[in-house]
Amino acid sequence: MRLLILGGSGFVGRAVADEAVRRGYDVTVFNRGQRDAPDGVTTLTGDRLGDLSALESGFWDAVVDTWSAQGEAVRRTAELLSGRAGYYAYVSSRSVYSGEQHEKAEDAPLVDAADEGYAGDKLRGEQGAAAFDGPVLLARAGLILGPHEDIGRLPWWLNRLARGGPTLAPGPRDNTLQYIDARDLANFLLDASLVHAAGPFDLVSESGHTTMGELLDIANEVTGGRAELRWTDPSVIEAAGIEPWTQLPIWLPPGELHDFLHDGDVSKAYGQGLVCRPVRETIADTWEWLQSLPGDAPQRADRPRVGVDPAVEAKVLGQ
Template sequence: MRVLILGGSGFVGRSVADEAVRRGYDVTVFNRGRRAAPAGVSALTGDRLGDLSALEPGTWDAVVDTWSAQGEAVRRTAQLLSGRAGHYAYVSSRSVYAGTEPARAEDAPLVGVEDEGYAGDKLRGELGAAAFDGPVLLGRAGLILGPYEDIGRLPWWLNRLARGGPTLAPGPRELGLQYIDVRDLAVFLLDAALSRTAGAFDLVSVPGHTTMGELLDTANEVTGGRARLRWVEPAVIAAAGIEPWSQLPIYLPPGELHTFLHEGDVSKAYGQGLVCRPVRETVADTWAWMRGLPGAVPQRADRPRVGLDPAVEARVLGE
């Protein structure tokens, strides 16, 4: 299969490229060329908001689009590649759903097309993908973890636990988590291309695939077991002014936002063959990737850094 990845050097795109190469596919990536291309691919250089001339020749069986900014960029490539590709998969987000009610699967109400920020951009990207003249898959991913992560969520926790000592663990321990390993996302996208599957799919694990306790216990174990987890109730965290999700990555306390993000209906994706690997594999492989890096974990320039100030952590723990 001939696969074109729009992106291909960052988190999701690189994982799709790796999986496609592993399968023996003929893989082309298109990006600005600012980072080294994955091994085994052909690279085209251009700009999603500018020069697309490198994409004007050529045909592909499948396109995977990882763009996360202005939706106009998706429309441009979807139109340009119409008639020259067999399938178009756009990596969207469950953020396109409106409000914080539990997502009623893929037919839940969506944000407005005029909405500012990430959710609006992803919805406009979905609308842009509709310009493609063949089957279009909208992969509405939730929380994505795994090797190559350049947002910093799981890497922050792994580095913090590796540092050891008393460590603030946001409770309750049994709080369920719903996410997807980036490699399982890649497998689903490529399988969907093979079967020419179209439509919207919420791509995360089943609710409760793991818990906050299992995630942090596993991460502590694989990083050497030097941390002493001190479980802190949500009310104490809130009273300290600590922001869930940003200062305590991955974590959301029980409530509307947690229900929305971690209790979604994913029966459609599982019926289409989605398989999510155990949390231990995600954690261990991410740590192995981090330890093999020549320097710091890469950080996307368009996303804020995450993590808790050690002084704030010590104050809450009374250290």
């Protein structure tokens, strides 16, 4: 398998590159060269919004595109690689859905293509991928966790729990979670490329794969068991002005948004072979990776830092 990864040194792209190298594929990555690429790959340097000359020659069996900004960049590479690649997989997002009638899964209504935010960028990326002249996979991932995460969600929780002491745990404990480990996403992308699976796929674990309670209990155990989890009602958290998802990463209170993000139908992806590893493995491997770093975990410049202010947390807990 001759594989081209557009990206390849960050979070999801790195997971794809690592797995492809492990499988013995001939792997090429194309990016700006600002981060070290995994061992065993050929690196081409360029700019998705500028110089694509390094991609003007070469043939690949499959392309995996992890771009998350302007959709025009996806259109450019999809057109440029047409006739020289057999398959194009674009890592999109479940954010492209408008949030209405989510039970329809991949057929649910989409956001307005004029949306100026992340959802609009991803939808325009999907539209750009359609310029490719072969089969196109739209990998609509949900919450992505695992080693090399550069958003900071699971790393924040792990570092907070490792610090120990009374810890704000957002309830209810049995709040279900859907997510995908970046390595399981990589496996799906590579397996799909072998059979040229095309069209949209919602890619997260089944609803109830884990819960907020299980996630934090395991994370506390893995990081040394120093935290005293104090489960707090969502109404108390809301009254304190603490924002779900950002200030308390991963968590959403029960309601419509939670149901949309953590109770989706993923039967199509599972029917295509998606396998999601146990939550303990994702947590333990992410903690092991964090401990191996010489400094802080990487942080994407285009995403805000997550986490609640310690003073605010202490006030809510009555300290």
